[in-house]
Amino acid sequence: MITCREVVTITTDYLEGKLSFAERVRFQLHLGMCSHCRAWLSQMKATIQVLGKLPAEEPPPEVRDELLERFRAWKKS
């Protein structure tokens, strides 16, 4: 039986599919019995979801202009 502490330590290994079959079974058995670790796992998944949707900064106008100039030069070449 693995502990909550171990679950927390190997959460990313679990999510990345890097646990052995036996480890994965132990992990899932623990989750089945421990609402705190289920909550922890859902928090980690939510965190990953947020990170994956963070918008990037827009290009500053001067960068856009410079790139456009470069495009025009390429067009002529």
Added chain:
Amino acid sequence: MRQSDPVPAETPDAELIARLRARDETAFLELVNRLHGPLTRLARSIAGDAGAEEIVQDTWAAALTGLDTFEGKSSLKTWLFAIVLNRAKSRRERDQRQVPLSSLGPQDDEEGGVDPSWFTENGHWNHPVERWSDDTPDRVLNDKELRKRLLAALEQLPDRLRTVLVMRDIEGLDSAEVCNVLGVSETNQRVLLHRARTRMRALLEEETQDETRRRP
């Protein structure tokens, strides 16, 4: 910091490529608007501010040079990301001032991103862990201030954690690409990723608790 708001539906790559080859400026601007931010974010995560600018400029130059022969087997994003990664890798290898990520073992930080004070001696939680409400991700992403705090926290992460987190979770690269560019083992990469995720989770938790307190 200016953040892009939800963008209108993207032009499919095939159409964009055809227009680019026809030297259509609006297509190029669309591509720049779509990818300059992510390319810069990716390059910065590996090479810092100074290096990123050069890498991204070079990437756009290479894109224009290669456009007519680009076979379209990958998406434009994947293609341009690969150019950034290549250049960032060469830069990292030639830059002697950088501490190689591979020299940083997992033991120089708290144990695997876990705070020992969370647990009893038996390894059980010593405090309840609560599920966040299902709308937490959307709420965070739609809250400009919160997003700003999240980005600020990201900047505060130690370099090696931020690099891996940006490459993996923010830009969506796979672990093989990260290991290749950074020269770290798969295991080390995962340890860094786990620590970075754990820290960002802690920040979100603080924010969600603050939010709960503010609710009537």
